[in-house]
Amino acid sequence: MHCELLPAAVFVVALFVAVPCVIAQAPGAAPAPAAAPPSALVPAARDDQGGKEREQELLRRAREGEPVKVVFVGDSITQGWESTGRAQWQQHFASLGAMNLGNSGDRTEHVLWRLQQAPLTRLHPAHIVLLIGTNNLGHGRSTAADTLAGVEAIVKLLREQCPDAVLHVLEIFPRGEAINPMRGDICQVNQGLRAFVRAANAAASGEPRLRIHAIGDVFVDADGRIDKAIMPDFLHLTPQGYAMWGEALLPLLK
Numbered sequence: 081m082h083c084e085l086l087p088a089a090v091f092v093v094a095l096f097v098a099v100p101c102v103i104a105q106a107p108g109a110a111p112a113p114a115a116a117p118p119s120a121l122v123p124a125a126r127d128d129q130g131g132k133e134r135e136q137e138l139l140r141r142a143r144e145g146e147p148v149k150v151v152f153v154g155d156s157i158t159q160g161w162e163s164t165g166r167a168q169w170q171q172h173f174a175s176l177g178a179m180n181l182g183n184s185g186d187r188t189e190h191v192l193w194r195l196q197q198a199p200l201t202r203l204h205p206a207h208i209v210l211l212i213g214t215n216n217l218g219h220g221r222s223t224a225a226d227t228l229a230g231v232e233a234i235v236k237l238l239r240e241q242c243p244d245a246v247l248h249v250l251e252i253f254p255r256g257e258a259i260n261p262m263r264g265d266i267c268q269v270n271q272g273l274r275a276f277v278r279a280a281n282a283a284a285s286g287e288p289r290l291r292i293h294a295i296g297d298v299f300v301d302a303d304g305r306i307d308k309a310i311m312p313d314f315l316h317l318t319p320q321g322y323a324m325w326g327e328a329l330l331p332l333l334k
Contacts, residue, residue: 118222118223118226118229118230119187119189119221119222119226120187120188120189120216120221120222120226120227120229120230121188121189121192121226121229121230121233122189122192123189123192123193123196124189124190124192124193125190125193126183126185126186126190128185130184130185131183131184131185131186131190134159134183134184135183135190135194138181138182138183138194138198139194139197139198141179141181142181142194142198142199142200142202142203143198143202145179145203147202147203147204147205148177148178148179148203148204148205149176149177149178149205149206149207150173150176150177150178150179150205150206150207150208150209150333151178151179151181151200151203151205151207151208151209152173152178152179152180152181152182152208152209152211153181153182153191153195153208153209153210153211153212153234153238154181154182154183154186154191154209154210154211154212155182155183155184155185155186155187155211155212155214155215156182156183156184156185156186156215156316157182157211157214157253157315157316157317158180158181158182158209158211159180159182159183159184160182160316160317160322161173161180161182161322162180162182164316164317164318164319164322165317165319165321165322165325165326167319168319168322168323168325168326169322169326171326172326172330173326173330173333176333179203179205181194185215186212186215187212187213187215187216187219187221187222187230188212188213188216188222188227188230188231188233188234189230191212191234192230192233192234192237195234195237195238195241196237199241200238200241200242201241201242203242204242204244205242205245206244206245206246207245207246207247207248207333208238208242208245208246208247208248209248209250209329209333210231210234210235210238210247210248210249210250211250211252211253212230212231212234212252213227213228213230213231213252213269214252214253214255214266214315216230217252217262217265217266217269218255218262218315223265224265224266224268224269227265227269228268228269228272228273228276231249231269231273232272232273232276235247235249235276235280235290239289239290243289244289245289246289246290246291247289247290247291248291248292248293248329248332248333249273249277249290249291249292249293250292250293250295250296251269251270251273251274251292251293251294251295251296252266252269252270252296253266253295253296253299254266254296254297254299254300254306255306255311255314255315256306256314256315257305257306257314258304258305258306259304263304270294273292274292277290277291277292291332293328293329293332295325295328295329298324298325298328299311299321299324310324
């Protein structure tokens with residue numbers, strides 16, 4: 081019998097095809113570990129001294145405070161109603177029985193942790209104002225997609241805790257003096273939030289209790305720039321900025 085030898089390269093290919101994935105399919109092999117969830121979705125307490133002290137105060141308010149009509153949830157921009165925006169708060173929101181649950185530096189994971197530790201259910205708010213996410217992007221801890229998932233998780237948790245409240249989701253405010261890459265991330269998160277709210281309201285029965293507002297648009301000029309008179313560091317608001325925020329928000333709460 082005549083046997084013709086195969087070239088070496090052909091032999092290797094033939095062997096690979098004949099015995100496919102033997103090692104990968106070996107019985108008893110451990111499955112690949114599941115990918116860890118993004119930090120934006122993992123509830124976490126603050127680990128810095130100032131953040132921890134403020135966190136404890138907010139937990140106390142949520143656990144011990146009297147029922148209120150309006151609750152603000154957020155980061156330093158929300159906390160700023162107690163300092164830079166105090167006059168506007170006293171003029172517009174104190175009379176509504178509002179409670180401030182903003183903590184400077186908070187990211188979505190911190191808000192999730194606080195809400196788990198001290199649910200807002202006992203406060204029976206008629207309105208909840210949520211503004212969160214800029215620190216996830218600004219601290220470089222989360223992608224736009226992860227930030228969006230974190231904000232959506234907070235919205236779902238708030239709806240579970242306070243199903244009768246109207247939840248006002250504020251689109252993340254623009255930041256940076258002029259158009260910049262982070263503005264692009266913010267816009268993508270805001271687009272996703274709008275779609276999320278539309279879908280949630282379409283699936284809801286009765287009057288929709290989830291709203292979304294692009295209040296941050298009022299801070300940007302026609303050329304895409306932000307005036308220092310509104311945001312001195314192009315992130316946090318001046319008294320003028322809080323006045324603009326208040327004027328846009330107040331009719332929605334009344």
